[in-house]
Amino acid sequence: MSFGVMKEIKPGEERVGLTPAGAADLARGGCSVLIETGAGERAGFADELYLAAGADIVSREHAWAAHTVVKVKEPIAAEYGYLRDDLTLFTYLHLAADRPLTEALLDAGTLGIAYETVADATGLPLLQPMSEIAGRLAAHAAATHLMRPGGGPGLLLGGSPGVAPARVVVIGGGAVGTQAALLALGMQAEVTVLDMSPARIRQLDALLDGRARVLMSDAATVEAEIAHADVVIGAVLVPGRAAPKVVRREQLSLLRPGALLIDVAIDQGGAFETSRATTYDEPIFEVDGVRHYCVANMPGAVPQTSTRALTNATLPYVRRIAQLGVEQAIERDPALALGVNTRAGRIVHQGVADAFPDLATTAHPGAREPVLAER
Numbered sequence: 001m002s003f004g005v006m007k008e009i010k011p012g013e014e015r016v017g018l019t020p021a022g023a024a025d026l027a028r029g030g031c032s033v034l035i036e037t038g039a040g041e042r043a044g045f046a047d048e049l050y051l052a053a054g055a056d057i058v059s060r061e062h063a064w065a066a067h068t069v070v071k072v073k074e075p076i077a078a079e080y081g082y083l084r085d086d087l088t089l090f091t092y093l094h095l096a097a098d099r100p101l102t103e104a105l106l107d108a109g110t111l112g113i114a115y116e117t118v119a120d121a122t123g124l125p126l127l128q129p130m131s132e133i134a135g136r137l138a139a140h141a142a143a144t145h146l147m148r149p150g151g152g153p154g155l156l157l158g159g160s161p162g163v164a165p166a167r168v169v170v171i172g173g174g175a176v177g178t179q180a181a182l183l184a185l186g187m188q189a190e191v192t193v194l195d196m197s198p199a200r201i202r203q204l205d206a207l208l209d210g211r212a213r214v215l216m217s218d219a220a221t222v223e224a225e226i227a228h229a230d231v232v233i234g235a236v237l238v239p240g241r242a243a244p245k246v247v248r249r250e251q252l253s254l255l256r257p258g259a260l261l262i263d264v265a266i267d268q269g270g271a272f273e274t275s276r277a278t279t280y281d282e283p284i285f286e287v288d289g290v291r292h293y294c295v296a297n298m299p300g301a302v303p304q305t306s307t308r309a310l311t312n313a314t315l316p317y318v319r320r321i322a323q324l325g326v327e328q329a330i331e332r333d334p335a336l337a338l339g340v341n342t343r344a345g346r347i348v349h350q351g352v353a354d355a356f357p358d359l360a361t362t363a364h365p366g367a368r369e370p371v372l373a374e375r
């Protein structure tokens with residue numbers, strides 16, 4: 001079986017889908033590992049390291065021709081032409097927020113397995129490591145963009161002795177929200193975390209141990225909290241689905257002058273009504289005078305850290321695909337099965353089907369299996 005890994009071409013994306021250690025693991029198992037020239041360079045992995053691991057260094061086309069492609073980011077439009085019906089694509093997909101990609105995968109008949117919907121008893125094992133990193137980066141972004149050189153009002157996140165710190169409100173206290181809160185607290189900000197899961201509220205309350213306010217999220221509480229915030233971090237998730245909107249456009253007028261919205265949940269469409277995805281090239285835009293930071297691939301900025309964390313999480317699944325073949329791997333592993341979003345021209349994830357009901361019930365060229373609605 002062959003595995004292809006290409007250089008990521010999404011702006012600001014410097015991670016790579018597999019470390020040399022991961023490549024060595026697959027090569028030892030008898031797989032052919034096809035790495036595009038220079039794919040890992042920006043993550044600190046030169047081609048020589050992959051060669052020493054037993055991989056081949058190949059052209060982009062050759063890497064995409066593998067049985068299974070192991071990527072980081074969802075294919076962007078320039079990559080849609082590589083999709084085909086005998087390809088297994090294992091990567092972040094975020095389809096509920098990406099109709100063009102959903103259509104491209106359906107039209108090509110590609111088996112699309114999304115990292116972010118792989119789910120086991122512990123949660124979302126392939127989303128969690130990048131969420132942890134994005135959460136920490138959200139605190140960095142808050143600190144940077146509250147400063148004048150970062151376009152902010154000129155606040156130091158942690159204040160100073162005798163001067164109040166900035167107020168950070170985190171909506172959604174999962175992997176992203178927890179790490180954002182912990183790092184903001186580490187920088188001595190005043191932090192409030194909101195979540196709507198009673199169980200999660202109790203865990204956060206115990207973890208944060210009085211250092212942050214932990215509140216049940218409802219529309220009135222969100223409105224009251226954002227009115228006093230210098231930074232609002234959107235970190236909600238309902239797995240596989242379009243993100244719930246927790247701040248509406250008319251509420252922007254409640255915010256303090258200079259307040260910053262950081263929408264980490266933008267990859268699922270965003271937690272704020274006014275969000276749209278940005279990249280590191282131009283991370284911030286304004287709506288009604290309020291700055292929005294909406295980088296959809298935040299961990300791409302720290303590729304040395306995040307590539308290792310990603311392969312640590314994905315390798316057991318990639319190895320299983322290598323050992324069993326993708327069909328058997330999906331059949332035997334319910335966690336991996338939950339990652340399957342598109343297959344043979346059909347949507348097979350309910351969250352994506354609900355986002356695009358017309359696509360979920362329409363026959364596509366590569367279709368060979370019953371649609372969800374027929375099951």
Ligand SMILES: NC(=O)C1=CN([C@@H]2O[C@H](COP(=O)(O)OP(=O)(O)OC[C@H]3O[C@@H](n4cnc5c(N)ncnc54)[C@H](O)[C@@H]3O)[C@@H](O)[C@H]2O)C=CC1
Nearest residue numbers: 131134172174175176195196197217236237265296297298
């Ligand atoms: N922009 C980027 O670079 C990155 C974005 N993400 C995204 O960040 C988002 C959050 O991911 P995780 O923290 O891993 O998810 P998670 O599942 O660990 O946490 C989400 C939390 O949101 C809560 N929640 C759901 N609906 C809510 C609502 N209406 N109000 C308040 N709380 C609500 C849940 O109870 C849960 O505790 C996802 O969309 C994920 O894809 C993750 C990594 C990188």
Ligand SMILES: CC(=O)C(=O)O
Nearest residue numbers: 092130267296297299
């Ligand atoms: C989770 C995700 O989309 C990312 O790490 O870029």
Ligand SMILES: [Mg+2]
Nearest residue numbers: 074093094098
């Ligand atoms: Mg996308």
